[in-house]
Amino acid sequence: MxxxxxxxxxxxxxxxxxxxxxxxxxxxxxxxxxxxxxxxxxxxxxxxxxxxxxxxxxxxxxxxxxxxxxxxxxxxxxxxxxxxxxxxxxxxxxxxxxxxxxxxxxxxxxxxxxxxxxxxxxxxxxxxxxxxxxxxxxxxxxxxxxxxxxxxxxxxxxxxxxxxxxxxxxxxxxxxxxxxxxxxxxxxxxxxxxxxxxxxxxxxxxxxxxxxxxxxxxxxNQTSGYVAAGNVPTRMGNEHPSLYPYQPMATGEGELIIACGNDRQFAVLAEAVERPEWLEDERFATAVPRNRHRKELEPLLLEALSHRSAQEWYALLTERGLPCAPINSVAQGVQLAEQMGLxxxxxxxxxxxxxxxxxxxxxxxxxxxxxxxxxxxxxxxxxxxxxxxxxxxxxxxxxx
Known part of the structure; x- marks a missing residue:
């Protein structure tokens, strides 16, 4: 030039x-x-x-x-x-x-x-x-x-x-x-x-x-599900078709996004909410049955989360390495990035x-x-x- x-x-x-x-x-x-x-x-x-x-x-x-x-x-x-x-x-x-x-x-x-x-x-x-x-x-x-x-x-x-x-x-x-x-x-x-x-x-x-x-x-994954398997996905709100829990969930005060991408993370969640028995339940312990039985697990999980606020759970679960997050405004998202030095x-x-x-x-x-x-x-x-x-x-x- x-x-x-x-x-x-x-x-x-x-x-x-x-x-x-x-x-x-x-x-x-x-x-x-x-x-x-x-x-x-x-x-x-x-x-x-x-x-x-x-x-x-x-x-x-x-x-x-x-x-x-x-x-x-x-x-x-x-x-x-x-x-x-x-x-x-x-x-x-x-x-x-x-x-x-x-x-x-x-x-x-x-x-x-x-x-x-x-x-x-x-x-x-x-x-x-x-x-x-x-x-x-x-x-x-x-x-x-x-x-x-x-x-x-x-x-x-x-x-x-x-x-x-x-x-x-x-x-x-x-x-x-x-x-x-x-x-x-x-x-x-x-x-x-x-x-x-x-x-x-x-x-x-x-x-x-x-x-x-x-x-x-x-x-x-949504288009691949159709192209590779003929599956036509539909609206599921904030739920994920293949993972559970992987969505915002009500707590004692406010909603918290919980993202369990594998069984180890679900084990951390079960221990944190003081429900270790879930890990012995064949419906919930591993990903495929847990996904299939999400409607049975959901009320149990919501009851356990109801004992603390979203911010309290966020602090506790984050400390234990579990992916989770409150639902921020755009302003809060920018402010968070600033706090993280980004x-x-x-x-x-x-x-x-x-x-x-x-x-x-x-x-x-x-x-x-x-x-x-x-x-x-x-x-x-x-x-x-x-x-x-x-x-x-x-x-x-x-x-x-």
């Missing part, structure tokens, strides 16, 4: 040397899955240039909540990026977008399938001018299906909502756009794998992900533009993630990006 003059050098400045330092990413994605993937790349040191139309990313208007005038939804997935406004309906702007794709190491887009072909920004056209490009396409249902993809639609279509909620109640969506985030992660993995292949061979390639495939993969909040930006964001979960000992740039205002770097794209490139091929 290089720049043409001192004026545009700041476009590529980052603190530290992340593992993706020098990689230029043209980000033509919007909303969540694509921007989440490109933020992961930016955190790892890539120079990500976010391209927005004159109206901006949809999530800029997804309010409340807000921080000042900014939608926190937008802030959540756009740190460490540069921002340029390009109107594809204006020939000069479209030419700059095409030049950006020609110089980029990575292109990420989540337009409707075929939507970029009329602008000469589809994979085949970009590859013709940039053979080593890694071109990632994120769709709802694959590149051959034009149906728009939103996380809520996929939660319904994938079967996920049929698993979520009480057995005798309506299906529920997840509290976050889990499949958008999952698809973003899958996209990042695909891009990193393609970059590794390019380093070894010099060859670029297209990376394709879609929300429905990510959802089916992400439901792991540093969950990262402030990005400088001067009057410092924004607290949720820190990357990645911890790299030699090439740590960097938090340099606050989520950009619309068109914040337009002059800088336009100047770089308008100047003669330092060399042919992708910018690296």
């Amino acid at each position: 290089s720049s043409e003059n001192v004026t545009t050098e700041s476009l590529f400045e980052r603190s530290g040397e992340g593992p993706l330092a020098g990689v230029v990413v043209a980000d033509f994605s919007r909303v969540l899955a694509g921007p989440y993937a490109t933020m992961m790349l930016a955190d790892l040191g890539a120079t990500v240039i976010k391209v927005e139309g004159p109206g901006g990313d949809d999530t800029r208007s997804w309010k409340p909540p807000v921080r000042g005038d900014d939608a926190t939804y937008y802030l959540s997935v756009n740190r460490n990026k540069r921002d340029v406004v390009l109107d594809f309906g204006v020939p000069e702007d479209l030419a700059l977008a095409q030049e950006l794709a020609r110089r980029a190491d990575v292109v990420v887009e989540n337009f409707k399938p075929g939507g970029l072909a009329k602008f000469g920004l589809d994979y085949e056209t970009v590859r013709a001018g940039n053979p080593s490009v890694v071109y990632a396409s994120v769709t709802g249902f694959g590149g051959h299906n034009p149906q728009p993809g939103y996380d809520l639609l996929v939660q319904g279509l994938s079967g996920f909502m049929s698993l979520t909620g009480a057995p005798d109640g309506p299906p529920f969506r997840g509290g976050v756009a889990i499949f958008d985030v999952m698809t973003g992660l899958h996209t990042t993995i695909g891009i990193l794998a393609a970059l590794r292949h390019r380093t070894a061979t010099g060859e670029g390639q297209q990376v394709e992900t879609n929300l429905l495939s990510s959802a089916l993969s992400g439901m792991v 540093d969950p909040v990262a402030e990005v930006g400088s001067g009057d533009r410092v924004v607290p964001t949720v820190a990357s979960p990645l911890r790299l000992s030699r090439t740590p993630v960097a938090y340099d740039l606050a989520p950009p205002r619309l068109g914040e770097d337009s002059d800088l990006v336009r100047a770089w794209l308008s100047a003669p490139p330092a060399g042919e091929g992708s910018a690296q």
